[in-house]
Amino acid sequence: MRVLILAKESKQSEAGTPPTAEAMAEYQKFNGELVKAGVVVASGRLSPSSQGKRVQFDGKKRTVIDGPFAESKELVAGYWLWEVRSLAEALEWLKRAPYDGGTFEVREVAMHEGV
Amino acid sequence: MTAGRSKSARSRCTRACERTRTVIPRPDAAPEDPDRSERAARDAHRAIEAIWRIESARLIAGLARLVGDIGTAEELAQDALVAALEQWPTAGVPEKPGPWLMATARHRATDLIRRRRTLERKYEELGRDVARDQDGAASEPSTEDDFGDDILGLMFMACHPVLSKDARVALTLRVLGGLTTDEIARAFLVPVSTIAQRIVRAKRTLAETHVRFEVPSGPGRAARLASVLEVIYLIFNEGYSATEGEDWVRPALCEDAIRLGRILAELTPDESEVHALVALMELHASRLRARVGPSGEPILLLDQDRATWDRLLIGRGLAALERAERLGGAMGPYALQAAIAACHARATTAAETDWPRISALYDALAQLVPSPVVELNRAVAVGMAFGPQAGLDVVDALVSEPSLKAYHLLPAVRADLLRKLGRLDEARAEFERAALLTENTRERELLRRRAAECAAERMSG
Numbered sequence: 001m002r003v004l005i006l007a008k009e010s011k012q013s014e015a016g017t018p019p020t021a022e023a024m025a026e027y028q029k030f031n032g033e034l035v036k037a038g039v040v041v042a043s044g045r046l047s048p049s050s051q052g053k054r055v056q057f058d059g060k061k062r063t064v065i066d067g068p069f070a071e072s073k074e075l076v077a078g079y080w081l082w083e084v085r086s087l088a089e090a091l092e093w094l095k096r097a098p099y100d101g102g103t104f105e106v107r108e109v110a111m112h113e114g115v
Numbered sequence: 116m117t118a119g120r121s122k123s124a125r126s127r128c129t130r131a132c133e134r135t136r137t138v139i140p141r142p143d144a145a146p147e148d149p150d151r152s153e154r155a156a157r158d159a160h161r162a163i164e165a166i167w168r169i170e171s172a173r174l175i176a177g178l179a180r181l182v183g184d185i186g187t188a189e190e191l192a193q194d195a196l197v198a199a200l201e202q203w204p205t206a207g208v209p210e211k212p213g214p215w216l217m218a219t220a221r222h223r224a225t226d227l228i229r230r231r232r233t234l235e236r237k238y239e240e241l242g243r244d245v246a247r248d249q250d251g252a253a254s255e256p257s258t259e260d261d262f263g264d265d266i267l268g269l270m271f272m273a274c275h276p277v278l279s280k281d282a283r284v285a286l287t288l289r290v291l292g293g294l295t296t297d298e299i300a301r302a303f304l305v306p307v308s309t310i311a312q313r314i315v316r317a318k319r320t321l322a323e324t325h326v327r328f329e330v331p332s333g334p335g336r337a338a339r340l341a342s343v344l345e346v347i348y349l350i351f352n353e354g355y356s357a358t359e360g361e362d363w364v365r366p367a368l369c370e371d372a373i374r375l376g377r378i379l380a381e382l383t384p385d386e387s388e389v390h391a392l393v394a395l396m397e398l399h400a401s402r403l404r405a406r407v408g409p410s411g412e413p414i415l416l417l418d419q420d421r422a423t424w425d426r427l428l429i430g431r432g433l434a435a436l437e438r439a440e441r442l443g444g445a446m447g448p449y450a451l452q453a454a455i456a457a458c459h460a461r462a463t464t465a466a467e468t469d470w471p472r473i474s475a476l477y478d479a480l481a482q483l484v485p486s487p488v489v490e491l492n493r494a495v496a497v498g499m500a501f502g503p504q505a506g507l508d509v510v511d512a513l514v515s516e517p518s519l520k521a522y523h524l525l526p527a528v529r530a531d532l533l534r535k536l537g538r539l540d541e542a543r544a545e546f547e548r549a550a551l552l553t554e555n556t557r558e559r560e561l562l563r564r565r566a567a568e569c570a571a572e573r574m575s576g
Contacts, residue, residue: 089165
């Protein structure tokens with residue numbers, strides 16, 4: 001099954017400060033392990049929401065809203081797309097990630113299972 | 116391996132499997148809240164299962180290097196799993212579960228090796244090897260790279276050509292895919308006892324023929340690697356177009372195969388055919404969703420809604436193919452097949468398909484690995500590129516081919532070409548013959564429908 005891992009906002013990524021070299025190296029080591037296990041199919045880190053836009057739909061009307069989205073409690077700062085055998089496997093991998101803060105959401109991609 | 120030992124291996128393994136299935140560990144929880152403790156136990160259990168999935172291949176591989184055979188390695192790994200099931204629900208899951216399992220299994224391996232060395236003279240030679248490995252290995256844990264080599268060694272061992280295809284497939288899914296015997300049996304629609312037997316026999320054969328745990332190099336490597344690739348592709352194909360049963364596709368098997376392919380590609384980055392196989396599987400898998408209609412019926416390539424093709428897998432597949440080509444492997448058998456799949460992936464509509472190129476790629480493939488099935492596929496491409504009569508000429512040369520006698524796709528392809536030529540009575544008869552030959556229910560329905568369409572066209576024409 002395919003799962004999407006959403007890394008929820010931390011102040012640092014919203015400020016646009018790049019992670020420290022040490023944190024980056026740890027992340028790369030972990031990501032490398034995931035790749036070696038054949039788990040990762042896509043990944044990315046997002047720019048701060050100040051560079052983002054939102055499009056609101058209301059009937060026929062579309063409104064484009066500029067970032068930053070300060071009113072939102074949680075913002076997505078990055079994502080992973082994994083292929084795993086179960087949600088439990090995804091959780092087990094995620095617990096090994098080298099983070100000391102933040103919330104990560106694990107969601108199954110439902111459409112992918114439509115076969 | 117003596118009969119006595121293999122029996123004990125079996126019974127221990129069964130014990131471990133049974134525990135995995137049935138024992139619900141009960142942590143010391145307040146008696147007034149049984150729901151909560153049961154839930155906690157269930158969670159712990161699920162976590163252990165997931166950890167097993169992640170760690171078992173590395174664990175078995177590391178142990179196989181240590182003790183020299185897969186049967187014992189798996190037995191030791193299962194023992195460690197049992198220990199985890201006994202301890203983790205109450206003591207909690209250790210911070211590094213992989214190394215915990217490895218340390219536990221290694222400890223038992225050391226005991227076992229010592230026992231073997233004292234008791235069995237015929238293991239003397241093996242014991243020396245093991246003792247040497249053990250001196251280094253038992254004290255210091257493997258590095259990441261060692262793990263990689265171990266996994267690779269295990270792949271080569273489980274896919275050793277001394278084993279039958281069926282045995283290689285079952286053993287690979289079991290020790291590298293982390294699937295249980297039950298899961299493998301379900302995937303292949305055969306009784307559990309059949310798979311269990313296959314695995315036991317495979318392990319015995321490996322032990323009896325003294326297959327070494329190694330990453331082959333030199334002139335033997337290509338053939339050994341080809342055997343690994345064949346096993347992975349067999350697993351993929353069984354999921355992609357199930358040969359038997361109700362379902363036309365079983366995507367979980369495809370995912371297992373792709374995952375094995377990706378692991379192998381990471382371990383052998385310079386092998387073009389490995390990347391080509393990954394490309395082939397990813398490009399085919401990109402169409403999994405589109406291959407099945409709402410009620411489970413098969414939808415053939417040219418009738419598929421291409422908007423539902425998985426663009427992510429197509430992108431990955433094309434990149435993997437490019438990598439294989441950059442490594443100089445454009446003319447390898449998997450690279451040629453992947454290049455054919457890529458032609459389809461690149462065509463936004465069926466009409467845009469570059470059939471002359473596909474036909475040329477099949478020409479090359481037929482020369483490289485001549486086979487009636489490749490020839491049959493070439494006939495389809497020739498028919499699309501140069502007209503149905505040209506295709507039919509290729510097919511007709513195959514009609515007397517003994518190996519295709521019971522192959523449903525021969526009359527199916529022939530029927531399709533005959534239909535395009537307006538020879539509807541012959542086409543209908545061929546579709547009906549194909550329907551009788553296929554073992555897949557869904558495919559049979561499709562072929563019967565095609566036969567009925569021919570009859571209807573005949574009436575209206």
